[in-house]
Every structure is written in structure tokens, then in C-alpha cells.
Amino acid sequence: MSQVTPFHIAIPVYNLAECRTFYRETLNCEEGRSSDHWVDFNLFGHQLVIHYKPKGETGDLHSNPVDGQNVPVPHYGVVLPWETFQPFAEELRTKGVKFVIEPYIRFEGQVGEQATMFFLDPAGNALEFKAFRDMGQLFAK
Incomplete structure (x- = not known):
């Protein structure tokens, strides 16, 4: 597998100070x-930029059924190392993060086995953090 190239993502927030503190x-x-009007962050080695956008100009959150869950759309996040996922999830719990989808394992014992969780930032942007037991299966079918 080749070296991972960091991505850049910019998201709208209507409450820059609150989101700045959250991230x-x-x-x-x-x-x-x-x-x-904006803040750059290092999100696990990737560049995340929160940009101020007045409230009411952001779209409503939608969801699609996936694996028996209502997955928020749109969403973004990071694929973490397997050994980082659970401690990160526990840290989020201790900080009072309310999960849209609680941390759980998908495809357990199958190709593409992964841990995943979803939650919202203070502006209502949906985040997914996941981890693959075998990172070589990131794009496995």
C-alpha cells in the first residue's frame, strides 16, 4: 500500500467559537x-478547515439506511488505526459526546471488518470515525 496523502476538507459552521473549542x-x-472567519485544524494528519457560514444557510441533515442504522448524510471523518479507535471512543464518551450511532463493529469476522461511530459537531455536521482490523481491506469488496 502506498503512503497516505493527507486530505483537505472545509466545512461550514455557524458558531465558529463553539466549533473551534469542540475540535x-x-x-x-x-x-x-x-x-x-475560519480555523485550520490537524485532524489526525489531515487538514480540516471550519468556515463561518450564517445559520440557516447550511443544509438539513439527511440519513440513509446502512447496515440497520440511519447513517447521516453528508458526513466526513477519518479512518483510524484499529488500536486507536476504542480509546478515542471512550475519551469522547467521557467528554459527553452524544453519538448518532454508538461505536460498534460492522462485518465482524468478514472481509472489511470495521469499527465505526457517528456523532455531530456543535454546528450539526456529522462525523464518522472508523477503523479496519486489517487496513489492507479498506477497499475490499
Whole structure:
């Protein structure tokens, strides 16, 4: 497998200060550059930028049925190392994060076995963090 190239994602938030605190303190993201309208974060080695957008201009959250769960759409997140997933989930619990989908294992014992969880940031953006028992199965069918 080749070296992973960091991605860049920019998301809208209507409450820059509250989301800045959430990403920095709840998710432990290192803060990078910022202005009065946006903030860069290191999200597990990837660049996440939160951009101020007035409330009401963001779309409603939708969900699709996947594996018996209502998966929020749109969503974004990071694939974590297997050994990082559970401690991260427990840390989120201790910080009072309310899960849209509680941490659980999908495809247990099958190709593509993965841990996954979903929760919302203070602006209502859906986040998914997952981990594969075998990272070589990230795109397995």
C-alpha cells in the first residue's frame, strides 16, 4: 500500500467559537492558521478547515439506511488505526459526546471488518470515525 496523502476538507459552521473549542478540546485537534472567519485544524494528519457560514444557510441533515442504522448524510471523518479507535471512543464518551450511532463493529469476522461511530459537531455536521482490523481491506469488496 502506498503512503497516505493527507486530505483537505472545509466545512461550514455557524458558531465558529463553539466549533473551534469542540475540535480543539473534544477531538484534540491541533489548531493551525486562522482568521475571524475560519480555523485550520490537524485532524489526525489531515487538514480540516471550519468556515463561518450564517445559520440557516447550511443544509438539513439527511440519513440513509446502512447496515440497520440511519447513517447521516453528508458526513466526513477519518479512518483510524484499529488500536486507536476504542480509546478515542471512550475519551469522547467521557467528554459527553452524544453519538448518532454508538461505536460498534460492522462485518465482524468478514472481509472489511470495521469499527465505526457517528456523532455531530456543535454546528450539526456529522462525523464518522472508523477503523479496519486489517487496513489492507479498506477497499475490499
